[in-house]
Structure formats: structure tokens, C-alpha cells
Amino acid sequence: MVKECERVQTSWFRARAEALGGEAWDDGALTWTDGPDGLNLMFPGELDTSAVRRGVQEALARGRPLVGAWLSTGVDPSALRECGFDRGWPIRWMAASLAAVAADEGDVDDRIELQTDTLDYDGEYADYRDQLALARREPQVAWYAAAYARPASSDRPRRFAGRAWSFYDGGPNGVAGVFDMEVWPRFRRRGLGTGLLRTVCSAARRAGAAQAVLNATDEGRLLYGTCGFTPIGEGITWWLHLR
Incomplete structure (x- = not known):
């Protein structure tokens, strides 16, 4: 059920971006959305440092001051640390x-x-x-x-x-x-x-x-x-x- 939560959240971010003239795209295994919440990386199954860096460069090119990454608890966040991300608040799913x-x-x-x-x-x-x-x-x-x-x-x-x-x-x-x-x-x-x-x-x-x-x-x-x-x-x- 958690996977379905992640799918719905990603779809919501994508829909908001598209409705407001933003964009959503895939870079290999990574899904990015650029909408009213800024630039966000949505629930990757695994992380590659070079792909994360490409997303950060895209945020800089678009003038976005904040980049978010949403993760399952089992995903290794080392690539995010290498790119300067800080651990944020927990996601608490309810159904x-x-x-x-x-x-x-x-x-x-x-x-x-x-x-x-x-x-x-x-x-x-x-x-x-x-x-x-x-x-x-x-x-x-x-x-x-x-x-x-x-x-x-x-x-x-x-x-x-x-x-x-x-x-x-x-x-x-x-x-x-x-x-x-x-x-x-x-x-x-x-x-x-x-x-x-x-x-x-x-x-x-x-x-x-x-x-x-x-x-x-x-x-x-x-x-x-x-x-x-x-x-x-x-x-x-x-x-x-x-x-």
C-alpha cells in the first residue's frame, strides 16, 4: 500500500505541474516534477549521483531555490548527501x-x-x-x-x-x-x-x-x-x- 501512496503523490505533483505550466520528466530511473512546490525528485527506486547532479543543475538553470527528494525508507540516500542535500522531515502515510x-x-x-x-x-x-x-x-x-x-x-x-x-x-x-x-x-x-x-x-x-x-x-x-x-x-x- 505504501507503493500506491507514492504513486498517487507522484501523480498529484505531476498533475499540478502540468496544470500550472510546469513540467514533469523522467531521467532514467528518476522522475522529476517542476511545479508550485518547486523541483522535486519523486520516490526513486535507487539513486545515481550523476543523475541527481543533473537534476540540481536543472534547478539552477530554472532559478529554483529549493530541491526536494521524496524517498522510501529502504532507498540508500548517499547520492543525495554527496550532492549537498540535508535529511528533512519524515513522511507518515495513513490510509x-x-x-x-x-x-x-x-x-x-x-x-x-x-x-x-x-x-x-x-x-x-x-x-x-x-x-x-x-x-x-x-x-x-x-x-x-x-x-x-x-x-x-x-x-x-x-x-x-x-x-x-x-x-x-x-x-x-x-x-x-x-x-x-x-x-x-x-x-x-x-x-x-x-x-x-x-x-x-x-x-x-x-x-x-x-x-x-x-x-x-x-x-x-x-x-x-x-x-x-x-x-x-x-x-x-x-x-x-x-x-
Whole structure:
């Protein structure tokens, strides 16, 4: 199941890059994506120092300040060390049946909305709106949900409180991914995280997915566990800062 997590994460990074005018390519056994998360090396089965160096040179040529590498725990990271990468944060995979997580037909949190465009981002975050282009692709493979502190029916102004994505590329095992889920600190402990998770999982289930996987932060693990996700394995990230 961990291999399926890695496949879905790679497909998500590739789809975001392509939707936003970026690029994904293979260099021998290495898969690179250049998208809104910067330049990333996605779950190689083995590493070759010369191939990693080519990726670093590509990042320099593209003006990318950060290069990430996502690894399974069994992959020897020596080539990354030789190229100046530092060990980063762990990847904690969790999985759940969508039948257990998705909201029932009549069980809707009216503070959560599925959207294909938004005006919620401005200032230094304005570029995030561009990423919703992925939610408008046909056939739809990604769903974006926004959380608000009050429902649309409220007579008081709503406040943008968080977001989440789900992604399902129709893979053979029916596995969707949950990504970039966050509730802003001042709005936590109000059930918005649960509402976001159930909403994006419901959208993926309607598209045909049967399971969901995600990479949990320390803060998120308790919420995901309460909603039916269980730990299934780990990985590790490595990072190279070029500035």
C-alpha cells in the first residue's frame, strides 16, 4: 500500500505541474516534477549521483531555490548527501476506506464548500488561486474545498478558515489522495478539519475511488485517526537549498 501512496503523490505533483505550466520528466530511473512546490525528485527506486547532479543543475538553470527528494525508507540516500542535500522531515502515510470517511448524503457541513475558483487569496498568497485550475480540468481529477468560520446562510461576514484537496487519477486500485489540508490556527477545534476531510473524500468517492491515503503531520494524525485513517508506513524527505 505504501507503493500506491507514492504513486498517487507522484501523480498529484505531476498533475499540478502540468496544470500550472510546469513540467514533469523522467531521467532514467528518476522522475522529476517542476511545479508550485518547486523541483522535486519523486520516490526513486535507487539513486545515481550523476543523475541527481543533473537534476540540481536543472534547478539552477530554472532559478529554483529549493530541491526536494521524496524517498522510501529502504532507498540508500548517499547520492543525495554527496550532492549537498540535508535529511528533512519524515513522511507518515495513513490510509482509510472512503466508505468510512466520506460524508453521508444528508450529512453536510454548510461551512465547507467545494470550489473551482476563489477570491480568498490575496497579497503574498494571491498565486495560490492559480492552483484551482487543476479543479477545473475535465475530466475532473481534483477537488478543492474551502472552510469558513460561518455558513453561507449567516447574516454576518464569513471568514476563510482553511482548505483541503483530494485527487483521484483513476488508478487501477481505486486509491485517492488527500493533500494540502490545513485549518488556520485561530479556527481550529471547531470541527472544520473533519468537515474538510469528509467533503473532499466524498468528492473522490463519487468519482469512483474506494480508498484514500495521505501524508500526516504530527498535528494532523489525531484528526485523521479519529476519522478512520490508520498508519501504514513511513518515508523520508531530503532538501537542498540553493540560495
